[in-house]
Each structure stands twice: as structure tokens, then as C-alpha cells.
Amino acid sequence: MFKDTITVLGNSAALPVRDRKLSAHLLETDRHSLLFDCGEGTQFQLFNLKKKIQRISKIFITHLHGDHFFGLPGLLSTMYMLGRQKPIDIYGPEGIEDYLTQLNKICTAEFKFEINFHIIKVESKELIMENESYSIYAFPLIHRKETYGYLYEQKDMKPNIKKSFVRENEIPVEWFARIKNGEDYIDEDGKVFLNNEITELRRAPKSYAFCTDTIFMPQLIDYVKDVTILYHEATFLSINKKEATAKKHSTATDAANIAKEANVGTLIIGHFSARYSNLSLFEDEAKEIFKNTIIAEEGLLIEL
Ligand SMILES: [Zn+2]
Ligand SMILES: [Zn+2]
Numbered sequence: 001m002f003k004d005t006i007t008v009l010g011n012s013a014a015l016p017v018r019d020r021k022l023s024a025h026l027l028e029t030d031r032h033s034l035l036f037d038c039g040e041g042t043q044f045q046l047f048n049l050k051k052k053i054q055r056i057s058k059i060f061i062t063h064l065h066g067d068h069f070f071g072l073p074g075l076l077s078t079m080y081m082l083g084r085q086k087p088i089d090i091y092g093p094e095g096i097e098d099y100l101t102q103l104n105k106i107c108t109a110e111f112k113f114e115i116n117f118h119i120i121k122v123e124s125k126e127l128i129m130e131n132e133s134y135s136i137y138a139f140p141l142i143h144r145k146e147t148y149g150y151l152y153e154q155k156d157m158k159p160n161i162k163k164s165f166v167r168e169n170e171i172p173v174e175w176f177a178r179i180k181n182g183e184d185y186i187d188e189d190g191k192v193f194l195n196n197e198i199t200e201l202r203r204a205p206k207s208y209a210f211c212t213d214t215i216f217m218p219q220l221i222d223y224v225k226d227v228t229i230l231y232h233e234a235t236f237l238s239i240n241k242k243e244a245t246a247k248k249h250s251t252a253t254d255a256a257n258i259a260k261e262a263n264v265g266t267l268i269i270g271h272f273s274a275r276y277s278n279l280s281l282f283e284d285e286a287k288e289i290f291k292n293t294i295i296a297e298e299g300l301l302i303e304l
Contacts, residue, residue: 002030004304009045011270011296013235014067021045022067032057036210042071043078054084061092062212063147073103076111087114093146094119120148125223139223141214143248149211159199206304212271216254221261230264233271234282252282256289270296
């Protein structure tokens with residue numbers, strides 16, 4: 001069975017560092033890919049990691065600081081030059097549409113395929129899109145600019161009818177959908193087969209939250225309660241807590257406290273300030289509070 005995966009494309013804050021690019025994560029589902037943030041250099045990372053860029057159907061931008069969206073023109077332009085015709089959806093705060101529209105005019109249509117803009121303006125957690133497989137929510141973060149976090153949540157998949165039951169019983173075709181929708185099966189002789197005995201769940205729904213940039217924000221605990229994987233920024237170590245607060249960023253300790261209180265499965269931390277060269281210090285600090293912490297190493301691929 002296909003499992004969704006998340007790939008870290010960049011982990012640096014504000015400035016690129018040798019071997020550390022800017023903010024972006026790729027979530028690959030069985031049908032298409034979703035991109036969360038698009039810092040400068042994102043398209044190079046996608047090519048380096050052999051990701052198919054035309055598979056990206058939706059891009060979610062957290063905020064309009066350059067390290068989170070300056071990669072968009074390059075990526076869209078490449079998509080166009082490689083023959084893209086299918087539309088793309090871009091979600092983000094106000095200003096994102098102006099930015100790309102103006103640029104497209106100045107460059108005389110470097111990316112001429114259809115872009116559907118979805119301007120996010122929410123004051124608490126709100127559903128911003130859904131299809132039969134998953135839902136996406138946006139929620140406000142607290143930063144120096146209007147900023148949103150995103151939550152990807154798989155939907156319950158309809159159960160499968162057990163193969164052994166299908167083999168042993170001649171089930172009329174019209175019953176398949178009814179059983180998958182939860183009905184008990186009644187055969188021609190009136191014998192009842194309970195739904196939970198003849199079906200099996202295909203997977204437990206998983207979830208992934210992308211939270212950057214933000215100050216330590218207790219309200220976030222509710223928004224990301226019990227998620228499978230939480231990505232939370234950790235720009236600073238706690239020895240620089242004052243600076244983190246002044247610049248409206250978090251420390252590794254802050255991220256770990258959110259993960260612990262929200263009871264998440266795995267915490268990924270990233271968006272590290274360029275001043276630090278030893279990322280294991282972040283891991284050590286966070287693990288003291290939340291053991292299941294992973295550093296957002298570039299190229300890290302994790303199954304949801
Ligand atoms: Zn940033
Ligand atoms: Zn920022």
C-alpha cells in the first residue's frame with residue numbers, strides 16, 4: 001500500500017548556509033505532491049532529490065518573508081518551460097497573488113499556465129480545502145508578519161471487504177458499495193453478517209502539521225493535537241531565548257514543549273539560524289523534553 005511521505009528540502013532560516021537551503025517540505029501522496037513553502041533554491045533541491053516537479057498540484061506558503069517564497073518564480077517558470085499546462089493551486093497570505101502577477105507581467109509571462117490563488121485569512125483553525133482523500137486546515141501563527149500554519153489530515157478510507165469472505169460467498173454486485181458504506185450484509189437466506197466481521201480497515205488516518213515561523217504559542221497545542229508528524233520551527237537554542245522572543249521565533253525547547261503538550265507522534269525541527277553550525281545541539285535540547293525529535297536534515301524522507 002502506498003504511504004504518503006514527507007521530504008525536507010531546506011532547513012535554514014533567513015540566510016542560506018553551505019549545504020543548508022531555505023524552507024520547503026514536499027509531501028507526496030499516491031496521486032500528487034504538495035509543497036509547503038518554497039524558499040529560494042527549492043527547485044534545485046527537487047531536481048537533486050529526483051522529485052517530479054509537475055506532480056506538484058498545490059503549494060502552501062506560510063508567510064511573505066523571502067526565505068519562504070522567493071523560490072516560487074523559478075519553480076513556476078521551470079514548470080512552464082517543461083510544458084506544464086495543468087493548473088496549480090497556490091495558498092498563502094494576501095500579497096502572494098500581486099507578487100506573482102506583477103512578476104509575470106514584467107517577465108512577459110514566464111509562467112503562463114493557470115494559477116488558482118487561494119488567499120488565506122483565518123483567525124483560528126479552519127478548513128481550507130478537502131477532497132475524498134484528505135483535508136487541509138490553516139491556522140494563524142504569531143510572527144513579525146501575517147503567518148499561517150497548515151495541517152494535512154488523511155481521511156478515513158472506506159474499508160475493504162475481506163478477501164476470504166468474497167471468495168467464500170457469492171455477494172451480489174450491488175452489495176459491495178453498501179458493505180463498504182458500513183451496512184451489515186444479509187444473504188439470500190436472510191443470514192446476517194455483521195459489517196465489522198466481514199471488512200477490514202485499510203489504514204488509520206495520519207496527519208502532518210507545518211508550523212513556521214512562530215513564537216512559542218500555546219494556542220498551537222489545540223491546533224496540532226495528536227498529529228502524527230509535527231514540523232515546528234526551532235530557529236534558536238534556548239540560550240538565545242531573548243532574541244528568539246524579540247524576533248518572534250521559537251527555540252528547540254519551545255518546539256519540544258508544543259510537541260509534548262500536543263501529544264504528537266514525531267517532532268521534526270528546522271529553520272535553524274545560520275549562526276549555528278552544530279545542529280545536534282538542537283536535537284539534544286529538544287530531546288530532553290520530547291524524545292521522539294528528529295532534525296530536519298536536508299533530504300530526510302519520512303513516511304507518514
Ligand atoms: Zn523564516
Ligand atoms: Zn519569517
